Amino acid sequence: MRAINIDDLRAAAHRRLPRIIFEFIDGGAQDEVSLRANREDFQRWRFRPRVLTDVSARDQSITLFGQSYPTPLIISPTGLAGIVARRGELAGARAAAKFGIPYCLSCMSTCTVEEIAGETPQPKWFQLYVLRDRGLTRAFIDRARAANCTALVLTVDTKVQGPRERDMRNGFTVPPKFTLGTMVDFARHWRWLLDVGLGPKVTFRNFDGTAAQSGNAVSITQFIAGQYDLSISWKDVDWFKSVWGGPLALKGVLTPEDAKIALDHGVDAVIVSNHGGRQLDGAMSAIEALPDVVDAVQGRAEVILDGGVRRGADVVKALSLGARACMIGRAWLYGLASDGEAGVDRALQILINEIEVTMRLLGRTTVAELGHDCLARQRH
Numbered sequence: 001m002r003a004i005n006i007d008d009l010r011a012a013a014h015r016r017l018p019r020i021i022f023e024f025i026d027g028g029a030q031d032e033v034s035l036r037a038n039r040e041d042f043q044r045w046r047f048r049p050r051v052l053t054d055v056s057a058r059d060q061s062i063t064l065f066g067q068s069y070p071t072p073l074i075i076s077p078t079g080l081a082g083i084v085a086r087r088g089e090l091a092g093a094r095a096a097a098k099f100g101i102p103y104c105l106s107c108m109s110t111c112t113v114e115e116i117a118g119e120t121p122q123p124k125w126f127q128l129y130v131l132r133d134r135g136l137t138r139a140f141i142d143r144a145r146a147a148n149c150t151a152l153v154l155t156v157d158t159k160v161q162g163p164r165e166r167d168m169r170n171g172f173t174v175p176p177k178f179t180l181g182t183m184v185d186f187a188r189h190w191r192w193l194l195d196v197g198l199g200p201k202v203t204f205r206n207f208d209g210t211a212a213q214s215g216n217a218v219s220i221t222q223f224i225a226g227q228y229d230l231s232i233s234w235k236d237v238d239w240f241k242s243v244w245g246g247p248l249a250l251k252g253v254l255t256p257e258d259a260k261i262a263l264d265h266g267v268d269a270v271i272v273s274n275h276g277g278r279q280l281d282g283a284m285s286a287i288e289a290l291p292d293v294v295d296a297v298q299g300r301a302e303v304i305l306d307g308g309v310r311r312g313a314d315v316v317k318a319l320s321l322g323a324r325a326c327m328i329g330r331a332w333l334y335g336l337a338s339d340g341e342a343g344v345d346r347a348l349q350i351l352i353n354e355i356e357v358t359m360r361l362l363g364r365t366t367v368a369e370l371g372h373d374c375l376a377r378q379r380h
């Protein structure tokens with residue numbers, strides 16, 4: 001059955017993936033309050049459509065870091081996409097290239113930044129965590145530059161791994177362990193088993209050749225505890241800015257206070273995000289945090305929303321509240337799980353079509369026409 005919306009792709013992902021893998025992408029931290037809030041809080045805003053405006057033209061293009069893009073979507077960095085489908089990051093990057101949108105590669109990917117750069121034409125973004133080993137961090141920045149990445153995304157909400165209880169319960173490790181329980185689950189999902197389970201070993205390939213790569217199966221929590229720098233602070237942002245030298249985005253900002261400090265440190269974009277509800281449970285949702293951050297930034301940097309986007313209407317709401325673009329995490333992963341690269345294409349096409357129809361029904365033809373007057377806040 002052809003997927004009509006992102007929820008259909010999620011249902012397909014559920015069928016296609018072993019439970020332990022599906023829960024790794026679908027789940028959030030602890031009670032998943034923030035995960036749910038990312039979706040639910042979009043419903044706090046309703047549209048104020050204008051009628052009898054000529055909507056025969058259509059244009060959802062945006063400009064970001066001085067470059068024009070045909071649609072306001074960016075693929076979020078998601079580590080281990082290759083556990084969903086073999087060379088999953090490559091499928092995502094290829095799909096993004098077809099649609100002319102940025103693909104942000106996570107440093108925790110299963111394909112290296114060089115592989116992605118070598119096999120897809122358009123420039124990519126690279127996402128980095130702050131590692132204890134500053135030499136390694138610097139090497140990552142140099143590799144991203146050499147691979148023609150045009151923006152560096154520094155994720156700042158992950159000093160420690162968010163407690164994802166589904167993964168704990170499932171004993172999720174990288175690579176996945178073959179136990180009696182998982183073997184039955186894997187065997188029932190033979191397509192995944194042939195593609196990923198029995199394919200090349202899934203690891204954090206960017207870390208190949210470094211001390212971080214032990215070769216053993218580790219939980220993500222163990223990996224992060226060994227690698228990430230708990231002491232990182234604002235002065236480190238200056239270091240990143242100077243070493244990188246190009247557009248720098250901070251991912252995981254939820255407050256206007258931090259957005260203002262980010263501006264003082266010369267950050268070029270603020271990505272309003274609670275990490276898809278995977279880090280601090282109970283943190284504000286991305287769409288709830290967005291208006292105050294936009295207010296604080298006052299157009300001095302790009303503001304990007306990340307979290308909970310499953311509908312084109314969500315994107316239109318975020319843009320109406322002042323976001324320049326939206327990142328999509330699970331939406332592309334569900335597509336990837338459902339049908340590889342074709343599934344990512346489908347996810348992007350669905351969202352682009354939905355953005356178009358929403359804008360037309362709203363009586364707007366360009367992103368520039370989207371503003372607070374497009375929305376009414378629900379009072380309850």
Ligand SMILES: Cc1cc2nc3c(=O)[nH]c(=O)nc-3n(C[C@H](O)[C@H](O)[C@H](O)COP(=O)(O)O)c2cc1C
Pocket residue numbers: 024025026038076077078079080106107108127155251273274275276277278306307308309327328329330331333
């Ligand atoms: C499976 C998975 C892996 C992720 N890995 C990373 C990562 O390596 N780096 C990062 O900054 N964010 C990571 N994220 C968070 C996403 O970049 C993004 O913030 C989140 O998925 C947005 O919410 P959404 O899934 O509702 O779109 C990951 C998310 C998922 C679902």
